[in-house]
Amino acid sequence: MTRLFHYSLLAFALLLQPAYATTAEEQALYKQRLDAQRERQKQVNERSREINEATQDFRSLTQELKTEYREKLRNLDTEFQLRKVDIKAEHDARRTTVESEYQASIMDAYMGTGGENTARTPEQLGEETKAHAEKMYALKKRYAEELHAETIALEKRKDELMTEMDQKALDEARSLGLMNNIEPILATPIGGELTPQEQRWNDREKKEVVKLEERNRKTLSEFRNGAKLRQWEIDNLDEDFKLTWQEKAEIHALDAEQTIVNSMMTGAGQGGQVDSQQAMAKIRELGEKQQKIKIEYRKQRDKNRIERREERKKILAE
Numbered sequence: 001m002t003r004l005f006h007y008s009l010l011a012f013a014l015l016l017q018p019a020y021a022t023t024a025e026e027q028a029l030y031k032q033r034l035d036a037q038r039e040r041q042k043q044v045n046e047r048s049r050e051i052n053e054a055t056q057d058f059r060s061l062t063q064e065l066k067t068e069y070r071e072k073l074r075n076l077d078t079e080f081q082l083r084k085v086d087i088k089a090e091h092d093a094r095r096t097t098v099e100s101e102y103q104a105s106i107m108d109a110y111m112g113t114g115g116e117n118t119a120r121t122p123e124q125l126g127e128e129t130k131a132h133a134e135k136m137y138a139l140k141k142r143y144a145e146e147l148h149a150e151t152i153a154l155e156k157r158k159d160e161l162m163t164e165m166d167q168k169a170l171d172e173a174r175s176l177g178l179m180n181n182i183e184p185i186l187a188t189p190i191g192g193e194l195t196p197q198e199q200r201w202n203d204r205e206k207k208e209v210v211k212l213e214e215r216n217r218k219t220l221s222e223f224r225n226g227a228k229l230r231q232w233e234i235d236n237l238d239e240d241f242k243l244t245w246q247e248k249a250e251i252h253a254l255d256a257e258q259t260i261v262n263s264m265m266t267g268a269g270q271g272g273q274v275d276s277q278q279a280m281a282k283i284r285e286l287g288e289k290q291q292k293i294k295i296e297y298r299k300q301r302d303k304n305r306i307e308r309r310e311e312r313k314k315i316l317a318e
Contacts, residue, residue, distance in 0.1 A: 029191040033198070036190060040201070043185045044208075051212060054176040055219055062169050062223070069165045073158055080154045084147065091143040098139060102132040129259050137252050141245065148241050152234060159230045166223040173223070178216045184209045221316050229315050236308065243304075247297040254286050254293075261286070 105128060173179050184205045187198035194202070217224075261282050 032190050033195065036187065037198075037201070040185050040187060044205075047182075047185070050177070051216070054178050055216075058169075058173055058176055058178060058219065061172050065165050065169055069161055072161050076154060076157055076161075080150060083150055087143070087146050087150065091139065091146075094142075095136070095139050098132070098135050102128075102135075105132075127260070129262075130256050133252075133256060133259050141248075144241075144245065148237075152237060155230070155234050155237065159227065159234070162230060163227050166226045169223040170220065173220055178220060182209045182212050221318075225315055225318055228318075229312070232311070232315060236304075239304075240301075243297065243300065247293060250293050251290055254290050258283065258286050 170179070184202070186202045186205060187194060189198075261279050
């Protein structure tokens with residue numbers, strides 16, 4: 001009986017032996033996984049600290065760069081303002097000459113060079129007035145083209161400076177590691193395969209890396225996309241200038257017709273023969289056409305504004 005009891009105890013002990021061993025093995029794996037988790041978290045914290053410090057250093061540097069280049073841009077603006085004064089003075093001188101010639105012609109039309117009355121017919125006055133309007137329109141367009149050319153030249157010179165600044169900023173970003181690809185800090189299998197917790201960690205870490213790279217990209221976007229954005233804005237200036245003067249040309253053509261009708265109406269008041277009803281109907285027609293032209297071009301500008309808002313977002317998001 002005693003021997004049987006002894007063997008029973010021994011068998012029971014042998015049966016329990018694997019259980020104790022398995023429990024010890026699980027505890028060892030748990031400790032390894034816990035240590036690995038702590039190490040991963042330590043690396044993640046260190047990565048966040050390095051990125052935050054690099055971002056702060058980058059922003060501090062770019063602020064200094066912007067201050068430095070702001071003064072250079074201000075000098076260009078001053079030169080531009082001085083150039084505008086010269087262009088305006090040259091325009092005013094040309095305009096004064098044309099106005100003086102036209103006034104002399106009008107005086108001659110009524111007084112004659114020898115004091116005799118050599119008044120022109122309403123049609124002749126209308127043609128002279130139209131010719132004067134053409135000269136004045138040409139002067140205005142020339143003035144606008146000269147200013148526009150100077151504006152574009154200014155923007156291109158600014159772009160050269162800003163591109164230089166952008167490159168300095170990007171060089172600094174590269175040295176700080178803000179342009180590097182970020183490798184995720186992933187859990188590796190311990191004891192055969194990833195645990196559900198480790199798999200969740202890896203999923204979160206991959207998403208976190210995407211967020212970090214996106215944040216760095218946004219930090220640098222102003223400098224990476226600056227040249228493209230500035231060229232796009234220069235192109236828009238050109239497009240807007242052309243659109244404005246297309247509208248002005250159409251309005252001017254109607255104004256020329258209006259000028260002739262007005263001159264004929266003036267001649268009628270001085271005894272000329274003009275169909276007043278027909279003239280008034282023409283004036284109303286011209287006024288309606290002008291309004292429709294303005295509406296059409298306003299529509300185009302509104303569309304451009306909406307489309308450009310979206311285009312700007314796309315450029316900055318690249």
